[in-house]
Structure formats: C-alpha cells, structure tokens
Amino acid sequence: MILLEPHAEGAVLPVRAQPGSRRNEVRGVQDGMLKVCVTQIAEKGKANKAVVGVICDALSLRKSQVELLSGATSQQKRFLVRGMGVDELAARIRRLGPADE
Secondary structure: OOOOEEEOOEEEEEEEEEOOOOOOEEEEEEOOEEEEEOOOOOOOOHHHHHHHHHHHHHHOOOHHHEEEEEOOOOOEEEEEEEOOOHHHHHHHHHOOOOOOO
C-alpha cells in the first residue's frame, strides 16, 4: 500500500526512483512508495524529469500536474500531484495492477 498524503493543492505521492534501469516503467510498490524505474542516469535532474514522465504516462496525468517536492538527489522522492485527491490517485495506482510488496 502506498502512503499517499493529502495536500492543499492535491495529493503527495512518495516515489522510490531507480535510475539507470533497462526500461522506463512503474514496477509496483516498495516500502510504501511507488517504484519507478527509468533508463536515464541520475545527472543534472534528467532522471527526475524522466520519473515525472513515467508517472504521467502510467497515471494519465499532465506534466504540469506533477511537481517534485523533495528528494531531488535521493532515490526517495515526494511528488505533488495537483488537482487530484488521495482517493482518486489511489484508484489510478490500483488500476496499474497488483503491488509487489
């Protein structure tokens, strides 16, 4: 289960990023966070942009809706998903398939 948090502008999505992977994909849930793998290496924010792209594609979001709140240089990140409540975001994540936990 992902530990989503309500926010005044939407919901906070915790993400565990894995740069330098073989494919860009959401790989389920790990330690209460959405695990997102990207082929881009962690260099000058490029992997963070790739993570945003994967999240947007997987959850049918616009890039303008997703903002990195914390963890720019860490594998553990927190993203603000604007204009969407915790319940709706959780429903979209569930549609991705079974969790890996």
